[in-house]
Amino acid sequence: xxxxxxxxxxxxxxxxxxxxxxxxxxxxxxxxxxxxxxxxxxxxxxxxxxxxxxxxxxxxxxxxxxxxxxxxxxxxxxxxxxxxxxxxxxxxxxxxxxxxxxxxxxxxxxxxxxxxxxxxxxxxxxxxxxxxxxxxxxxxxxxxxxxxxxxxxxxxxxxxxxxxxxxxxxxxxxxxxxxxxxxxxxxxxxxxxxxxxxxxxxxxxxxxxxxxxxxxxxxxxxxxxxxxxxxxxxxxxxxxxxxxxxxxxxxxxxxxxxxxxxxxxxxxxxxxxxxxxxxxxxxxxxxxxxxxxxxxxxxxxxxxxxxxxxxxxxxxxxxxxxxxxxxxxxxxxxxxxxxxxxxxxxxxxxxxxxxxxxxxxxxxxxxxxxxxxxxxxxxxxxxxxxxxxxxxxxxxxxxxxxxxxxxxxxxxxxxxxxxxxxxxxxx
Amino acid sequence: xxxxxxxxxxxxxxxxxxxxxxxxxxxxxxxxxxxxxxxxxxxxxxxxxxxxxxxxxxxxxxxxxxxxxxxxxxxxxxxxxxxxxxxxxxxxxxxxxxxxxxxxxxxxxxxxxxxxxxxxxxxxxxxxxxxxxxxxxxxxx
Numbered sequence: 001x002x003x004x005x006x007x008x009x010x011x012x013x014x015x016x017x018x019x020x021x022x023x024x025x026x027x028x029x030x031x032x033x034x035x036x037x038x039x040x041x042x043x044x045x046x047x048x049x050x051x052x053x054x055x056x057x058x059x060x061x062x063x064x065x066x067x068x069x070x071x072x073x074x075x076x077x078x079x080x081x082x083x084x085x086x087x088x089x090x091x092x093x094x095x096x097x098x099x100x101x102x103x104x105x106x107x108x109x110x111x112x113x114x115x116x117x118x119x120x121x122x123x124x125x126x127x128x129x130x131x132x133x134x135x136x137x138x139x140x141x142x143x144x145x146x147x148x149x150x151x152x153x154x155x156x157x158x159x160x161x162x163x164x165x166x167x168x169x170x171x172x173x174x175x176x177x178x179x180x181x182x183x184x185x186x187x188x189x190x191x192x193x194x195x196x197x198x199x200x201x202x203x204x205x206x207x208x209x210x211x212x213x214x215x216x217x218x219x220x221x222x223x224x225x226x227x228x229x230x231x232x233x234x235x236x237x238x239x240x241x242x243x244x245x246x247x248x249x250x251x252x253x254x255x256x257x258x259x260x261x262x263x264x265x266x267x268x269x270x271x272x273x274x275x276x277x278x279x280x281x282x283x284x285x286x287x288x289x290x291x292x293x294x295x296x297x298x299x300x301x302x303x304x305x306x307x308x309x310x311x312x313x314x315x316x317x318x319x320x321x322x323x324x325x326x327x328x329x330x331x332x333x334x335x336x337x338x339x340x341x342x343x344x345x346x347x348x349x350x351x352x353x354x355x356x357x358x359x360x361x362x363x364x365x366x367x368x369x370x371x372x373x374x375x376x377x378x379x380x381x382x383x384x385x386x387x388x389x390x391x392x393x394x395x396x397x398x399x400x401x402x403x404x405x406x407x408x409x410x411x412x413x414x415x416x417x418x419x420x421x422x423x424x425x426x427x
Numbered sequence: 428x429x430x431x432x433x434x435x436x437x438x439x440x441x442x443x444x445x446x447x448x449x450x451x452x453x454x455x456x457x458x459x460x461x462x463x464x465x466x467x468x469x470x471x472x473x474x475x476x477x478x479x480x481x482x483x484x485x486x487x488x489x490x491x492x493x494x495x496x497x498x499x500x501x502x503x504x505x506x507x508x509x510x511x512x513x514x515x516x517x518x519x520x521x522x523x524x525x526x527x528x529x530x531x532x533x534x535x536x537x538x539x540x541x542x543x544x545x546x547x548x549x550x551x552x553x554x555x556x557x558x559x560x561x562x563x564x565x566x567x568x
Contacts, residue, residue: 022517025553088477133478133505135557415480424515424524426486426494427543 002238003109003119003142003170006149007090007126009083010137010157010165012103013041016082017072019135020414020422028069032057035257036073036408073407077416085134093126098242106146108242113170123166143169146240147233150190151208155180181209181234191230196223208234249286254279255349261300262345268297269332273396275350276331280324281384283352284377289320291354293327295334300346311338320356323373324380327352328394472562478505480558482515482522489513489524491539498565500524502558517555518546527556 009015013031018024028045032038038056039046049067051060057071064071083102091097096108115122123140130138141153141162148169154160156167161180169177186208187197199222205211212234220228229239254275262268272295283290298310313334321327331350358374412420473479482500492513494500502515510529515522516536525536525546534548548554 022522022555023520025517025520025555085477132507133475135504421481421483421499422522423485424482424500424522426484426488426496426524426538 001110001144003112003144004146004149004238004242005094005107005109005119005123005126006100006141006146006153007086007105007107007130007138008141008153008157009086009103010139011041011043011047012083012136013074013079014043014046014072015136016079017075017411018043019082021411024070028067029072030057030064030069031072031074033074034407035259036071040074071409073410075411075413077413078411081415082134082136086130086136086138089130089133090126093122096242096244098244106149106242109142118168119170120162120166120168123168124164127165137165139165139167141167141169144236145233145238146242147190147230148236151184151188151234154184154188160184178209181212182207184208186211189230189234191226196227199223249282250353250355252279252282252290252352252355253349254282254351255296255347257347258345262348263341263343265336265339265341268339268345268348269335270397271348272331272335272350273328273394275348276328277324277393277397279350279352280322280327280377281381283355284322284381287358288355289322289358290317290327290352291320291356292316292352293330293334294351294353295331295338295349296351297335297338297345297348299343307343309340309343311340313338314351314353316354320354321373322358323377324394326373328396332396468564472501472564473503474561475503475505478558479503479561482524484524484563488538488540488543489526492526494524494539494560494563495565498563500560501562501564503561504558506559506561508556508559513560515557515560517553517557518548519553522557524560 014029017029017031026045027043028049029043030039030046030051031041033040036057038054039051039060040054042051042053046069049063049069051063051069057064060069063069079102086103087097087099087105090105090107094107094109094112098106100106109119109122112119112122119142123142127138127140130136139153139156141149141151141156143149143152152162152167152169156162156165160183161167161169161172172180184207186192186200186206187194189208189211192200192211200206200211203214203222205214211231214231216228216231219231232239256271256275258271262271276293280290292314294312294314296310296312299308300306301308301310315330315334317326317330335348412422414420414422469476480502482502484494484496484498484500487496489495494513500515506512508514508527510527512527513524514527514536515524516527517523518536523536523546525538528535528537528545534554536546536548536554538545546552
């Protein structure tokens with residue numbers, strides 16, 4: 001029998017913020033999305049206040065003031081570093097691990113069942129080590145399939161089953177499991193989104209138990225093979241394997257909305273150049289080359305009363321490349337073609353497409369400079385990784401970067417930037 | 428039938444590298460078999476990278492323990508803090524570096540400088556021992 005664990009960090013972004021900032025202890029903390037738009041993470045104190053996920057910050061500003069809620073901008077460098085540390089701690093617990101998202105990992109524990117005390121004790125050890133070593137709280141769900149492990153994790157988090165943040169379905173009696181599934185809404189099942197949930201409700205399927213016991217064939221014909229697979233997984237039949245190696249990205253997108261509307265072409269060019277620098281760095285990190293570049297720009301579609309314009313154009317490149325200079329030159333050429341004066345632009349983005357591994361590439365006879373460009377880009381990436389992003393950059397990215405997104409209350413790079421290290425008082 | 432090859436005067440030029448493969452000549456180094464890896468200061472200071480964090484010091488209260496203003500502390504959370512360890516602690520909303528005193532049910536944070544009295548932890552104080560200081564470093568130039 002296969003066994004999986006899903007380990008999920010509690011309130012991950014908010015917990016990372018609290019970890020280094022003692023003044024945030026016991027205070028309600030929210031983390032806001034890009035441009036400080038919406039609530040994307042809530043501390044336990046905020047959840048207790050009943051503030052929902054995804055709500056626009058401006059809508060809850062009055063509540064926030066009344067309750068003393070602290071709003072932080074998203075500090076992705078910090079979250080990514082802490083996430084990597086969590087994965088590293090977990091990789092000592094299983095040789096097979098799938099990093100499912102920034103705060104969730106699946107571990108394969110097949111054959112680990114004979115450990116003293118059983119898998120729940122093993123899960124408790126993971127939880128304890130992450131608390132000790134990283135100061136972060138996690139919940140652990142353990143079950144014979146990934147879908148059930150997700151559900152067990154939900155039970156651990158909501159205290160529906162298991163204890164102390166760990167829930168192991170494997171030793172439970174089938175009747176106990178059935179009783180438990182009776183009490184859980186079908187919408188909590190992995191892969192059952194809002195749309196499917198509504199259609200299931202119309203069929204009279206409201207609980208996890210009803211879904212598990214529904215006719216798989218009927219569900220396949222009404223929905224898809226995916227829903228059928230979910231049903232089989234709920235029955236304990238493992239259908240979804242661990243995905244240990246994330247496949248190389250076939251497209252790399254870098255886009256943002258701006259802090260304020262941009263009218264000037266030069267500002268737009270700086271933004272596009274800077275997004276391209278980021279996208280190209282990702283491209284090189286997976287050791288690939290791009291064969292095509294897309295640029296798009298658009299006005300604020302949420303303000304239909306203002307003049308609207310949007311345009312996206314893709315150009316194929318004569319030689320696949322990962323050279324920021326070449327990619328940026330093409331992106332700017334495209335931008336100049338699609339830019340129209342008289343509009344207030346709200347968002348721009350670049351996409352690298354037609355991506356292939358660098359090693360499968362044959363340099364064309366007339367592109368013999370490529371190996372030297374590779375070497376240059378390695379140096380640029382090395383410096384940026386060591387000393388902080390944007391140290392060597394193309395002049396096209398601009399210096400002032402007025403278009404940059406608003407991150408009004410950004411915590412320092414506590415673990416990723418020498419200048420951001422948290423100071424301790426010797427007083 | 429193609430006649431002569433005549434380059435256009437304004438054709439774009441493509442320069443080709445002539446030094447992309449280095450060829451070495453001569454006698455191989457007699458030390459080649461004895462090459463050791465070079466020393467890595469990370470390896471010396473950081474035993475457990477995943478649980479190690481850095482904290483710069485502000486102030487003079489730990490000078491008796493040779494921890495000076497501007498030093499960067501190496502803090503390893505995988506070590507369980509106990510009596511006598513120098514620790515980073517969060518107390519009443521502040522990050523502090525102190526020596527941990529924990530004897531007979533009494534907990535205090537002690538400075539290593541007579542100018543600063545010990546901070547005795549009562550129930551009213553919020554104390555979080557964040558991690559154990561295992562080393563320190565500083566760049567001079």
